[in-house]
Amino acid sequence: MIKSEAERDRRWAMARDLMADEALDALLVYGEHEGVPAAPFAHDNYFTNDRPGTIVMFCRDEDPIQLVWSPMHVEDHIEATKRGDELWIEPARIRVGKDATHVAAGMAAGYSRGAQPHILINTGPSVVSWGDAPWAHRPQQPQVIADGDVVLAEVLNAVARRETQSQVAIAVGDVHPDLEAAAQVARACYEAGLAQLVPDNTFGDVAEAMITTLKDAGGWNVHPMVHSLNPYGPVCGFGWGLKTYAPAKAYGELGEVPTVGAGLPLEPGMTFAFEPNCVLNGHLVNLGGTVVVGNDKPIELNTSTAHLLRR
Secondary structure (H helix, E strand, O other): OOOOHHHHHHHHHHHHHHHHHOOOOEEEEEOOOOOOOOOOOOHHHHHHOOOOOOEEEEEOOOOOEEEEOOHHHHHHHHHHHHHOOOOOOOHHHEEEOOOHHHHHHHHHHHHHOOOOOEEEEEEEOOOOOOOOOHHHOOOOOOOOOOOOOEEEEEEEEEEOOEEEEEEEEEEOOOOOHHHHHHHHHHHHHHHHHHHHOOOOOEHHHHHHHHHHHHHHOOOEOOOOOEEEEEOOOOEOOEOHHHHHOHHHHHOOOOOOEOOEOOOOEOOOOOEEEEOOEEEEOOEEEEOOEEEEOOOOOOEEOOOHHHOOEEO
16 A cells, blocks of 8 residues: 555545546545445545545545544544554544435535436437436546437436436437337327326236337337336336347347236325336437326326427
8 A cells, every 4th residue: 555645645636636627616535335345446545545435525625524434443543543554634534424414414405505316317319228327437528419319317306205206308409200209109108007097907007008009109118117106116017129129139138127016006195107218210218207196097296297398
């Protein structure tokens, strides 16, 4: 382990340069718990020269703060100081704060300033993927939105342990005819699911109605057409259509996910995420929102996102 103050200053300068380049006021460096096999490199240790498993916070030009998960880290720091080990974080800036109370407080502060809890997003003229923004986990530049693109996103919000999900599809300018057609199919699947979301039916009735409408139109889905939010568990099947997609033929075994919880009886008050998605000729559109089972008909909470939006 390199133990020079010059190396410490070099590494801290790298963190601050990154903050300056990205116009950030703060930077969090998360360290997995020590001994985790999937994390042989301790990111926090790179900046602390100390026991791994902590969160390092860089705030503007101040020396970093180290949040540790238990008093054991403090005790270990004391012993290391006795031995004369070179430690890069001063004792006054080490806090036992890597816990739910402090993390919840940090999240609350972020939310109060308009921070988005979670969002999945993909953009482009033709995409068939779903998940977090690829530039957030791969070394690439953020995508530039252009005329003809579609912006596909899933916005998840939770309040008082209750969650809603909105599926957003925004057409930018003139999009490909297959995108327009896929949006129409996705909307038809949405309506087919709504027709079945009534008491005495089952979750399987809803999922099957949406999948049948999709298949009849010649489309396939990249993720579930619908899944439950309350109670959590039932989820519509997906994955079968990937086998028909030419670029996927180069891959190994392509399994599919079957519908889970098809036998669940529907009752008033149950909540479901409707997210009908359709791929036609390599063009994906995803629509929908949160729907509640009513006494006699469904209650839609996100009607605007159940249609293709225009920009």
